[in-house]
Each structure stands twice: as structure tokens, then as C-alpha cells.
Amino acid sequence: MSENRKNSGVRIDKNTSSLEAIKARAPHWIHHTRNDETYWGGVIYLPECDCSECGFTVTRERKRCPHCGCLMW
Numbered sequence: 001m002s003e004n005r006k007n008s009g010v011r012i013d014k015n016t017s018s019l020e021a022i023k024a025r026a027p028h029w030i031h032h033t034r035n036d037e038t039y040w041g042g043v044i045y046l047p048e049c050d051c052s053e054c055g056f057t058v059t060r061e062r063k064r065c066p067h068c069g070c071l072m073w
């Protein structure tokens, strides 16, 4: 590893905190809701949902977002 000698004196600090933040924020679908007094509970969960990452709306849940391509939980 001759690279080590060339880069001696240069410290590279790995930013692990940003990586942890990405792991904690798992992509998921945010379902649309509609208030309906006649329905039990007063709220209807619609099949349409938004991507938590890019906000793209789909007609129903998919394994991954067709817009940004992230896998959903």
C-alpha cells in the first residue's frame, strides 16, 4: 500500500452520523385519508399513497417507488 505513505499526515474522518440518519429514516408509503362521518371511526384510508422520500403519489402500494426507486417497508 504505497498510497498510505503518500497520504500520511492527512486525516479522513468518516462521517458515520449521516449514515445512521439514513438508516433511521426508512422509506414508506403515506396513505391518503378521507373524513367520512358515515364510516366507522370517521376516517377512510384510501388506497392512494405518497412516497415518504419524494412525495410521488401512486394509486396503490408498491414494493418500490416508481419515481425515486427506493424500496418500501
Ligand SMILES: [Zn+2]
Binding pocket: 051, 052, 053, 054, 055, 056, 065, 066, 067, 068, 069, 070
Ligand atoms: Zn419516491
